Amino acid sequence: GAVVSQHPSRVICKSGTSVKIECRSLDFQATTMFWYRQFPKKSLMLMATSNEGSKATYEQGVEKDKFLINHASLTLSTLTVTSAHPEDSSFYICSAFAGWDNWLVGEAFFGQGTRLTVV
Amino acid sequence: DQQVKQNSPSLSVQEGRISILNCDYTNSMFDYFLWYKKYPAEGPTFLISISSIKDKNEDGRFTVFLNKSAKHLSLHIVPSQPGDSAVYFCAAIQGGSEKLVFGKGTKLTVNP
Numbered sequence: 001g002a003v004v005s006q007h008p009s010r011v012i013c014k015s016g017t018s019v020k021i022e023c024r025s026l027d028f029q030a031t032t033m034f035w036y037r038q039f040p041k042k043s044l045m046l047m048a049t050s051n052e053g054s055k056a057t058y059e060q061g062v063e064k065d066k067f068l069i070n071h072a073s074l075t076l077s078t079l080t081v082t083s084a085h086p087e088d089s090s091f092y093i094c095s096a097f098a099g100w101d102n103w104l105v106g107e108a109f110f111g112q113g114t115r116l117t118v119v
Numbered sequence: 120d121q122q123v124k125q126n127s128p129s130l131s132v133q134e135g136r137i138s139i140l141n142c143d144y145t146n147s148m149f150d151y152f153l154w155y156k157k158y159p160a161e162g163p164t165f166l167i168s169i170s171s172i173k174d175k176n177e178d179g180r181f182t183v184f185l186n187k188s189a190k191h192l193s194l195h196i197v198p199s200q201p202g203d204s205a206v207y208f209c210a211a212i213q214g215g216s217e218k219l220v221f222g223k224g225t226k227l228t229v230n231p
Contacts, residue, residue, distance in 0.1 A: 004162075006162070034217075034218070034219075043208065043221050043222060043224050044163070044208065044221045046218065049218070091160065097217045109165070110155075110163050110164070112161055112162045113161055
């Protein structure tokens, strides 16, 4: 089945540095990828929608200059957390969309998640 | 405005019993509803879905019921097993859209 791979699974960085998270669709082309953030004991919060070859669409309240999204190809989207601060520490998850019918079998369309810790 | 609501943040059941997880929604335009299971520090994994034109879908120990008039769906797990302990997210999607709308999740604990 379709697989979405997210890397790294865990990263610790110093405050003020930037961190890049990759999301790859391994056996299908994803015109659209989504980036979520999960706060402790909270739901998944959609941060932005990443469309191949165009600018990402950010949800209200998400700083586009802080969370840079690049969807350079149909199989890769990256999220870069710039000038990271401790409050950016969170669990980030990507999701790839392969076509409407595939939502009926939703398994494997989420990445494994990345635990970011900013110290 | 929260379009998908899971009003119970947690649920605890005994192994072998039935677990019932509830979800309410406000947008009558949703066409499909999905349940995801999530362990800590992992991405969500798909469990089961249901189309808005159906009222029940069953897959092994998991059954999802949809009551459109009440805008309510529920996930039944029978029998519950300790390995089912996780956070369960209800999600909905509108036909033609690509965005899943998630509830806040319910943490299920199945006690041996």
